[in-house]
Amino acid sequence: MQTYLVTAVAALAAAAVALLLVEVVHRATRRLGRRSLLMTELTDHSHRSFQLAATVLAVQLAVRFTTLYAVGSPWRQLVLHALVLALIAAAAWLVASLLVVAEDTALARFRVDVPNNRHARRVRTQVVLLRRLTIAVIVVLALGVMLMTFPAVRGIGAGVLTSAGVVGVVAALAAQSLLGNVFAGLQLAFSDAVRLDDVVVVEGEWGRIEELTLSYVVVQVWDDRRLILPTSYFTSTPFQNWTRTEAAVLGTAEFDLDWAIPVQAMREELRRLCEGTELWDGRVCVLQVTDATGGMVKVRALVSAADAGSLWDLRCLVREHLVAWVRDQRPTALPRLRAEVGDTAGSLPWQVVQPRRPARRRPDTEVPDDARVFGGSDDGEARSEAFVGREDHADARR
Numbered sequence: 001m002q003t004y005l006v007t008a009v010a011a012l013a014a015a016a017v018a019l020l021l022v023e024v025v026h027r028a029t030r031r032l033g034r035r036s037l038l039m040t041e042l043t044d045h046s047h048r049s050f051q052l053a054a055t056v057l058a059v060q061l062a063v064r065f066t067t068l069y070a071v072g073s074p075w076r077q078l079v080l081h082a083l084v085l086a087l088i089a090a091a092a093w094l095v096a097s098l099l100v101v102a103e104d105t106a107l108a109r110f111r112v113d114v115p116n117n118r119h120a121r122r123v124r125t126q127v128v129l130l131r132r133l134t135i136a137v138i139v140v141l142a143l144g145v146m147l148m149t150f151p152a153v154r155g156i157g158a159g160v161l162t163s164a165g166v167v168g169v170v171a172a173l174a175a176q177s178l179l180g181n182v183f184a185g186l187q188l189a190f191s192d193a194v195r196l197d198d199v200v201v202v203e204g205e206w207g208r209i210e211e212l213t214l215s216y217v218v219v220q221v222w223d224d225r226r227l228i229l230p231t232s233y234f235t236s237t238p239f240q241n242w243t244r245t246e247a248a249v250l251g252t253a254e255f256d257l258d259w260a261i262p263v264q265a266m267r268e269e270l271r272r273l274c275e276g277t278e279l280w281d282g283r284v285c286v287l288q289v290t291d292a293t294g295g296m297v298k299v300r301a302l303v304s305a306a307d308a309g310s311l312w313d314l315r316c317l318v319r320e321h322l323v324a325w326v327r328d329q330r331p332t333a334l335p336r337l338r339a340e341v342g343d344t345a346g347s348l349p350w351q352v353v354q355p356r357r358p359a360r361r362r363p364d365t366e367v368p369d370d371a372r373v374f375g376g377s378d379d380g381e382a383r384s385e386a387f388v389g390r391e392d393h394a395d396a397r398r
Contacts (some may be wrong), residue, residue, distance in 0.1 A: 007062075007063060007066045010063075010065075010066045011059045011062045011063055011066075013062070014059055014061065014062035015055045018051075018055045018058035018059075019051060019054075019055060022047075022051050022055075025050075026043055026047050029043050045097050045101050045104070046098055049090065049093040049097045052090040052093065052094075053093070053094045056083060056087045057090075060080065060083040060084070084149055089142060091142075092138050092141070092142035096138050096139075100131060100135075103130070103131050107123070107124055121197050124196050125195040125196045125212055126189045126190060128212065129186065129188075129189040129213070129214060130189070132213065132214055133214065182214045182215065182231075184230075184231040184232040184234070184235045185214035185215065187235055188231060188235065193235075193241070194234055194239075194241060195209065195212075196209055196211075196212055198242075198244065199241075199243045199249075199308035200219065200242065202219060202229065202234075202240075203229075205219065205222075205227055206221070206222050206312075207220050207221040207227060210226070212231075213231070217233070242308050243308065248305065248307070249305065249307070249308055250284055250302060250304050250311075251304075251305070251311045252300050253301045253303070253318040253319045253322070254290075254298060254300045254301075255298070255301075255322065255323075255326070256296045256297075256299075257296060257297055257299055257326065257333050258297070258332065258333045259297055260332045260333045261297060261330060263287070263289055266322065266330075267287040269321075269322065269325050270287045270301050270303075270322065271285055273318065273321050273322075274318075277314065277317060279305055279310045279313055280303060280304070280305065280314060281304055281305055284304035285302075285303055285304075286302040287300070288300055288302070295337060295338065296335055301322065303318060
């Protein structure tokens with residue numbers, strides 16, 4: 001009984017010493033790292049995991065060295081085995097927290113609340129996906145190491161290795177959709193095709209990439225709905241990315257108007273509108289006639305803005321202002337259909353009638369001049385001589 005009491009007291013004392021040392025290190029690190037973001041993140045995120053790992057390690061050492069009198073007893077092996085499992089779990093938590101601290105420190109260097117944040121969003125996307133992947137790998141490795149501490153698992157390890165090929169094929173067939181999404185998520189993270197906060201058009205919806213994981217992507221639609229798509233969608237289906245190269249984007253507003261529209265006056269009105277609104281970033285303000293068929297002309301206004309949200313409001317403003325300008329200032333340019341009514345003789349003064357030439361009668365055997373390429377006219381004779389030859393042409397005529 002006394003030996004058991006000594007073991008318990010030693011374990012408690014070791015735990016207390018470990019907690020005291022960890023607290024001393026924590027306070028010293030916090031004081032020394034007031035100006036260091038890395039040290040601040042370490043003290044905030046890794047303190048609990050460090051406490052647990054140090055405490056479990058100290059208790060294990062205390063139990064191992066104070067129970068030498070019971071070497072080979074089942075209860076000692078059971079307690080030490082449980083402490084080993086706890087130490088593996090605590091070490092995995094500590095490693096995961098250290099990796100999270102390193103990733104948060106790296107993310108802090110790249111701000112996404114600035115106008116030109118394309119590179120920052122790219123790094124943020126990659127780091128977030130790597131964080132999820134590394135945590136998953138650490139958990140799997142920790143579980144594998146914990147299982148290998150059981151003698152029965154080590155005994156069947158050889159058999160598991162020999163059948164690993166068959167198991168891998170079966171698992172790949174059973175989880176090909178899941179694995180496809182995982183690989184698609186990694187491809188999105190490192191191919192720079194889409195990033196967090198990118199403005200995209202998918203499934204006919206205009207929205208922003210709100211969350212990007214290894215298995216699915218969350219698109220925040222402009223009306224605050226959420227569109228959930230598998231990551232494999234973005235590697236197999238075409239979509240529009242408005243902010244892949246930069247946040248500033250171009251947009252159009254099109255109008256179908258009558259041919260009477262004064263294009264230059266409308267162009268000057270668009271310029272006055274853009275220069276008078278803060279939505280325009282000062283880069284592009286162009287008005288062009290892009291089509292002129294079907295009784296109307298298509299006028300396109302091309303404008304630019306600093307981001308997709310400002311561009312949407314600017315396009316709506318351009319439509320509203322130019323529609324009102326055409327209605328109030330140039331009503332004759334509104335879209336309309338024309339119909340002409342008249343007789344076939346063309347006797348009305350506004351009808352254009354082609355003068356009629358008297359018909360030229362030819363013998364039935366004579367071919368009209370406008371029906372022959374080689375012959376029948378001076379040009380035709382010249383072409384015939386060029387392709388046949390003067391002597392052969394004369395013989396042919398005879």
